[in-house]
Amino acid sequence: MNTQDQSFISFLYKLQDIQHVCSGRSSSRQETSFHTLLLFNEGEGDIVIDGMTYPLYRQKGFMLAPGAAMKLHMLSGAPADYYIIRFLALQPSGEPDRYIPAPAIGPHEWIISHFRFVMDMVEEIKRKHHCNSVWDQMKANIVFQEMLMSLFQHTSRDQKPDVQQAVTLTLHYMEQHYASDITRDKLSELAGMSADYYSRMFKKLIGKSPMEYLTDIRINHAKQALVLTRDSFRSIAHGAGFSDEFYFSRKFKAATGRSPSAYVNTIRYSDKIASLKHLLTGHLVALGIEPYAAVINKAYPVTEGFRNTISVGEVQPDLERLMSARPDLILTCEFRDFEKSKKEKMYEQIAPTVTVPFFQNWRTHFQSIARIVGKDTEAVEWLERYETKAETISRKLRxxxxxxxxxxxxxxxxxxxxxxQRNVGTVLYGDLKLAMPAGVEAIAHYREVTVDDLAEYDADRIILTCFRHYGNACEEQTIQQECLALWRSPEWQKLKAVQSGAVHHMCDSRHLYTCYTSLSHDLLLDKTVTLLLSDSSK
Structure with a gap:
């Protein structure tokens, strides 16, 4: 990359659209407001970009600037199979927290050496981008940025081959595609090395062979499936990338010293459970279990009532404390669903670790935790009581x-x-069916606003609660002062809910009601009765 193109690395990106085109015809296209990436899986002919002609064949990529004119001239009978990815590029404006459209960069012409790896990412981007789930769409944008980074790293002309980087690329590939058919030859091709040289370099850097490392990844994913699902060993084996359940059982026992069934029983009947996230702690308490060890702080008041729980940290888990506690099982929850952080891998050295995906809904979280600790029946009964209670309160509120x-x-x-619609909203808008003000339906979790913005929602009632309260006394005092300043604000006093006396307070509860967990939601049902059915507004 030249100096001008290097700046492209510092931009922010937002995926706009992705299309898969299969056609044998020549075509003409005028792109307007977005940067465009073209990736050719198949194709032979020429491509003309703003009057410049480039040879076209498989495994080539092109970057087009916004407004670029593009024409494809395919050889007669030659199939065209390519992806069109449009995206917005932004750069800092020079003012704090403000971004503007980036300058046009392109055209670029690339021969992509690690094309199969890129195509796997493209397929994942396309699949998740066209899902209805906002979380999948968010993941599509993350994978898109990872793909761009991979392209930039591999095509930089002034960058010498980096063995460490090449091996790391294959590590990421194995983490994401462990369930597919992965061979040493495929990994070495991805790394751009001969198979023997790749294996030597991999073992030198990682300490084991590529296929041994892949087996470890598959075993760890199988461990998660064994305790989080009721799937058969055959299904779990195939889902983790093993050819059959018998081979899987042999590998599993060799790695853990226990058969898959013995491993599940050891975890399910453990009394020494360490919970590293408040939302998982809340589920355990709802099931009648006080954790053996947990992250404990005043932000989530439930943990202050623990009498026998060992504290392994106040905000994040302290590895030394966790190791000293010597739990039999560690429960955690992470944003990613394909790759473990370095800290998570260290947890595995302390005790078997189950990582619950963050983006599942709270009922699924609750049932997963119940399944892990052998309380499926109790979870079903708890949810039945919760639904009955929510329906009764909802009817009274209406x-x-x-x-x-x-x-x-x-x-x-x-x-x-x-x-x-997450956290407090999942109870009020979902379970209790309260009406959302216009605009809230577009907010998945939360949106930072100013007091001036509140008028746009034109709400009949307002519930005040905490935002990012970490549990210390200084923060408690600060939030109280912020609430007082809010009431003195002329913009606040003009709001319809304020003028009608329909403002309800629970800022003093820290995150007792805003944690995304079964226990908090049940407590919030009771709190809603106090707030909205007993005229306790101020």
């Missing part, structure tokens, strides 16, 4: 409030947010 809309506002240290 009778009193009718169609009045309720806005959930979080107050923090010099920050304010509107909560959407």
């Amino acid at each position: 009778q009193k409030l009718g169609g009045e809309s309720v806005l959930i506002v979080g107050v923090g240290n010099q920050k304010m947010c509107v909560y959407g």
